[in-house]
Amino acid sequence: MSNSVEVSGSLRNRLVLTLIGGAAVLAMLLFFAVRSYAVQVAQQGQDSILEASVASMLDAATIRDGAVELDLPYSAFSMLSTSADDRVFYAIYQDGTFLSGYEDLAYSEGQPFETQLMRGSDVRTVSASRTMIGADLRTDIQIVLAQTQDALSETLDQISRNVALFGIGFFALAAALSFWATSATIGQLDKLTISVTRRGPQDLSPFAKPVPQEMAPLVKSLNSLMGRLDQSLSQSEDFIAEAAHRVRTPLATVRSYAEATLQRVDKEENREAMRSMVKAIDESSRAAGQLLDHAMTTFRADHLERDDIDLVELVAELVQRLTPIVDMKDLTLTQNGDGQVPYAGDPILIQSAVRNLIDNSMKYSPVESAITITVAADPAPRITVCDQGPGFPSNEIETLTARFQRGANAATTIGSGLGLTIAQDVALAHGGALHLTNQPEGGACVTLSFSH
Amino acid sequence: MRYTLVLALISLSAAAGAQEWEDRQLFNEGGGDSALRIISSTDTNLFAPLIETFVTRNPDVAVEYLVTGTADIDRRFRASPGDFDIAISSAMDLQLKLANDGFALPLEDIEHPAWAEWRKSLFAFTSEPAAIVVNREAFDGHPIPQSRQELIEALRARPEIFHDRIGTYDVRRSGLGYLFATQDARASETFWRLMEVMGALDARLYSSSSQMIEDLSNGTIIVAYNVLGSYAEPRAARDDVLEIVLPSDFPTTMMRTALVSQETTQAGAAEAFIQFLVSYQWEDDGEARTLPPLSEEDAIERATIGLEPALLAFLDTLKRDKFLTEWENALIQD
Ligand SMILES: Nc1ncnc2c1ncn2[C@@H]1O[C@H](COP(=O)(O)OP(=O)(O)OP(=O)(O)O)[C@@H](O)[C@H]1O
Ligand SMILES: [Mg+2]
Numbered sequence: 001m002s003n004s005v006e007v008s009g010s011l012r013n014r015l016v017l018t019l020i021g022g023a024a025v026l027a028m029l030l031f032f033a034v035r036s037y038a039v040q041v042a043q044q045g046q047d048s049i050l051e052a053s054v055a056s057m058l059d060a061a062t063i064r065d066g067a068v069e070l071d072l073p074y075s076a077f078s079m080l081s082t083s084a085d086d087r088v089f090y091a092i093y094q095d096g097t098f099l100s101g102y103e104d105l106a107y108s109e110g111q112p113f114e115t116q117l118m119r120g121s122d123v124r125t126v127s128a129s130r131t132m133i134g135a136d137l138r139t140d141i142q143i144v145l146a147q148t149q150d151a152l153s154e155t156l157d158q159i160s161r162n163v164a165l166f167g168i169g170f171f172a173l174a175a176a177l178s179f180w181a182t183s184a185t186i187g188q189l190d191k192l193t194i195s196v197t198r199r200g201p202q203d204l205s206p207f208a209k210p211v212p213q214e215m216a217p218l219v220k221s222l223n224s225l226m227g228r229l230d231q232s233l234s235q236s237e238d239f240i241a242e243a244a245h246r247v248r249t250p251l252a253t254v255r256s257y258a259e260a261t262l263q264r265v266d267k268e269e270n271r272e273a274m275r276s277m278v279k280a281i282d283e284s285s286r287a288a289g290q291l292l293d294h295a296m297t298t299f300r301a302d303h304l305e306r307d308d309i310d311l312v313e314l315v316a317e318l319v320q321r322l323t324p325i326v327d328m329k330d331l332t333l334t335q336n337g338d339g340q341v342p343y344a345g346d347p348i349l350i351q352s353a354v355r356n357l358i359d360n361s362m363k364y365s366p367v368e369s370a371i372t373i374t375v376a377a378d379p380a381p382r383i384t385v386c387d388q389g390p391g392f393p394s395n396e397i398e399t400l401t402a403r404f405q406r407g408a409n410a411a412t413t414i415g416s417g418l419g420l421t422i423a424q425d426v427a428l429a430h431g432g433a434l435h436l437t438n439q440p441e442g443g444a445c446v447t448l449s450f451s452h
Numbered sequence: 453m454r455y456t457l458v459l460a461l462i463s464l465s466a467a468a469g470a471q472e473w474e475d476r477q478l479f480n481e482g483g484g485d486s487a488l489r490i491i492s493s494t495d496t497n498l499f500a501p502l503i504e505t506f507v508t509r510n511p512d513v514a515v516e517y518l519v520t521g522t523a524d525i526d527r528r529f530r531a532s533p534g535d536f537d538i539a540i541s542s543a544m545d546l547q548l549k550l551a552n553d554g555f556a557l558p559l560e561d562i563e564h565p566a567w568a569e570w571r572k573s574l575f576a577f578t579s580e581p582a583a584i585v586v587n588r589e590a591f592d593g594h595p596i597p598q599s600r601q602e603l604i605e606a607l608r609a610r611p612e613i614f615h616d617r618i619g620t621y622d623v624r625r626s627g628l629g630y631l632f633a634t635q636d637a638r639a640s641e642t643f644w645r646l647m648e649v650m651g652a653l654d655a656r657l658y659s660s661s662s663q664m665i666e667d668l669s670n671g672t673i674i675v676a677y678n679v680l681g682s683y684a685e686p687r688a689a690r691d692d693v694l695e696i697v698l699p700s701d702f703p704t705t706m707m708r709t710a711l712v713s714q715e716t717t718q719a720g721a722a723e724a725f726i727q728f729l730v731s732y733q734w735e736d737d738g739e740a741r742t743l744p745p746l747s748e749e750d751a752i753e754r755a756t757i758g759l760e761p762a763l764l765a766f767l768d769t770l771k772r773d774k775f776l777t778e779w780e781n782a783l784i785q786d
Contacts, residue, residue, distance in 0.1 A: 069774065
């Protein structure tokens with residue numbers, strides 16, 4: 001099973017980018033909207049001053065002795081003073097004829113306000129006229145007034161700077177908020193991940209803690225997936241137990257019939273055949289038992305569940321259970337080593353492994369020999385089973401732990417070649433190893449070691 | 453090539469226009485490739501110390517100083533702005549109009565208070581009030597008038613003494629005279645009454661302050677109205693009978709201004725000169741000067757004419773014609 005997951009994109013990045021991007025666009029919009037509004041307001045300000053100025057100029061026109069007189073008011077120009085010392089131009093026309101001022105400034109009939117280029121700078125112009133009616137005279141006075149826009153652009157620059165600062169501030173705040181919102185949202189997912197990771201391997205119960213509404217469908221499907229998994233797992237456990245039962249029981253029956261028949265058969269060659277039959281049945285029964293044990297080991301190793309146990313106590317219990325059988329075979333089984341070796345592991349698996357090792361020593365040792373079990377805590381928790389038999393065939397010692405692999409010395413012994421495989425699987429499942437050695441003074445030694 | 457041409461042009465125009473100038477002087481001759489040409493309305497004797505200080509500090513700059521009347525400066529400068537590097541004039545309105553019309557080169561690097569500059573192109577460097585200068589002997593036993601109103605009363609009281617012996621600017625010929633007159637007229641009606649009284653007494657008309665002061669000291673006239681106090685002071689110091697009166701009702705104060713021609717070929721030297729001018733004439737440096745320094749106090753307390761576009765109003769031809777007609781009606785009553 002591979003632990004890596006195909007990753008495409010990041011929710012966090014996408015969220016942050018969307019929110020920050022949105023904030024940036026908003027900040028820009030804000031900037032341009034306020035700026036264009038400011039331009040409008042500032043222009044209106046200049047326009048209204050120009051308008052007032054030109055109105056007071058027109059107001060000063062009088063008809064005297066049948067001729068138009070225009071005494072430009074000083075104030076009309078005073079009011080055009082600006083902080084940037086803007087230049088001022090004007091032109092006065094009577095019925096289209098130039099009277100005074102700047103002749104290059106043309107009167108515009110339709111549009112009162114215009115922005116145009118004059119003598120190298122942008123000027124805002126206002127055109128206004130007044131009809132004068134005298135005794136026998138009707139005439140139009142037209143005035144164009146122009147002013148450069150230096151003060152206006154200074155004001156606009158200042159406004160732009162302020163608005164830009166405001167926009168940047170708005171953006172920074174929105175960015176900070178979006179980071180916060182994103183991590184708060186992703187935090188919920190992280191929380192769920194942690195609670196999934198923290199679960200024991202056998203814990204397939206549904207999640208009970210409340211989750212945000214948007215995550216409810218995900219948690220719901222997770223719960224239903226785990227429910228189905230739980231169900232199929234218990235089904236396969238049941239299946240293994242069921243299979244063991246179904247194979248062993250009929251074999252036991254067949255064996256008891258064969259034993260009974262053997263008692264009644266007298267002819268030596270028939271008895272021989274019956275004995276071979278019993279041996280074959282034993283062989284099958286052993287194989288079935290070991291196969292199921294192996295299947296159980298594999299299953300439990302895949303879903304390893306660790307309990308706090310004392311290895312010394314566990315071995316002692318096993319030794320006690322096996323003593324009658326050992327005695328029957330005229331062997332001695334002794335346990336020594338540390339007084340207590342606490343370890344977190346699966347007791348059923350460890351017992352199964354140790355049982356297989358003792359089983360081997362019993363099978364391959366001569367009568368009246370001793371089997372020693374040593375349990376030690378240092379450097380790592382380990383259980384060593386040694387006997388006084390012939391030891392492992394030294395040329396096969398490397399391969400004996402493989403499945404169905406039996407040694408040359410095992411030809412006459414009933415077995416399936418799975419014992420050491422089971423012991424090794426148990427060791428590996430607990431992060432340890434299985435070590436086969438031959439003692440110099442004779443006898444095999446197998447060490448089952450665990451990691452912390 | 454171009455350099456020779458410029459030289460040739462300068463010598464040509466100098467030769468052609470030699471008699472057209474009131475005065476013409478070259479400072480630090482041979483100090484530079486070509487001289488910095490300053491067209492000015494300020495008398496050479498008042499301005500020379502400044503130029504001399506400038507050329508000692510800038511030995512590689514030669515200065516040609518050309519003196520003419522304020523109205524003439526405006527006319528010549530407009531006609532050929534490339535002929536001059538700097539224009540200095542006491543007619544603030546004409547100078548402001550030159551700058552407004554784009555004849556002045558903006559000098560962004562010059563630090564000067566806002567009230568004393570316009571568009572970084574026109575720089576004020578003196579504060580000079582318009583004064584009434586009287587011959588004390590003529591007022592023997594009579595109080596010396598301290599305001600326009602008192603002057604009107606004094607003139608009316610003894611017309612036989614003052615007939616043909618008072619002087620003022622001919623505003624038609626002098627730009628500064630026109631500036632003072634229009635500002636006076638703007639401030640109070642007293643001005644027109646004074647003009648009428650002066651007209652009735654056949655006042656003499658002058659086109660410059662120095663001529664008026666000359667006639668005052670030689671006794672041709674005994675009262676001069678709207679004379680530059682700065683010109684009268686050295687004479688009053690020598691000549692005990694002259695008294696300078698700053699009208700207590702509203703003293704009109706003018707600021708002399710300088711601008712660099714937009715078409716100058718010596719922008720660097722011209723800017724250095726303006727920089728020198730404004731710092732030399734700054735009131736706080738305590739130097740002894742021939743021209744009154746720029747005074748912030750004057751600008752605030754006295755009615756100093758402001759550098760603002762309103763100065764353009766009286767330069768409008770219609771308005772000017774109307775003003776001159778009224779002035780002629782008041783002053784020239786034959
Ligand atoms: N204590 C021992 N002394 C000598 N040889 C041993 C010992 N234990 C195991 N072996 C050798 O290793 C082989 C593999 O042992 P393993 O326990 O896997 O199989 P088995 O004992 O033959 O069958 P079973 O699956 O029934 O245990 C044995 O066939 C035997 O040759
Ligand atoms: Mg075995």
